[in-house]
Amino acid sequence: MIRLAISNEARAALLNLLGSLQQNLTNTTTNVLNTTTAATTEVLDTTTATTEILNTTTTATTNLLNNTLINLLRLRLLPNLSNLRNDLTNRLNQTVQLSTEYETLSGVLLAVLSDYVVLAESDGTMHFVNLSKIETVASL
């Protein structure tokens, strides 16, 4: 052990120094802890957001796939109407006469969809005609 004789002043200065060193250490530790906590919270928040995005994406993809599959199956199961659909598609925006078992309708052919067509009359009346129920087609 080495003993050094120091003056009272020097001793006080040394004690002061020691005190401030301790204070600095405490402050630094607190700062490091705060930063770590903030960073961890941010990481956790980001993880939650990522999980949410993943969930949303998964659900959306599943729904899209299901809908596509259902539509494909439906198209397979529908009677073969592609010839009729092609013929009607060529008459889009023309005035046509479509006959069904119930009644014959006339109007402008607005749209041809997967299983129905849209016919608009001049007064704004709209008919959605089932493709499988169309018997004859004539352009007017």
Added chain:
Amino acid sequence: MFESFLEAELTKRIGTPVEIAMSDGFVEGIITSVTGNLLTILQTVGYGYGTTTTPLTISIPAINFVTFSPVA
């Protein structure tokens, strides 16, 4: 603008007054629901099928055409 399938298009129009023509008859009513290929309406005019007090369920493939009249 229009849905690919009649069923989907009718689903969009729940609550709307319609006229529906089947091969041998005609009904008028308000669309209350669309479930699979079934359409349910509440008839507003008492001729055709059923009554105005009970909902009428119609098979969508049996429909000849659906008519929407412009809002007066």
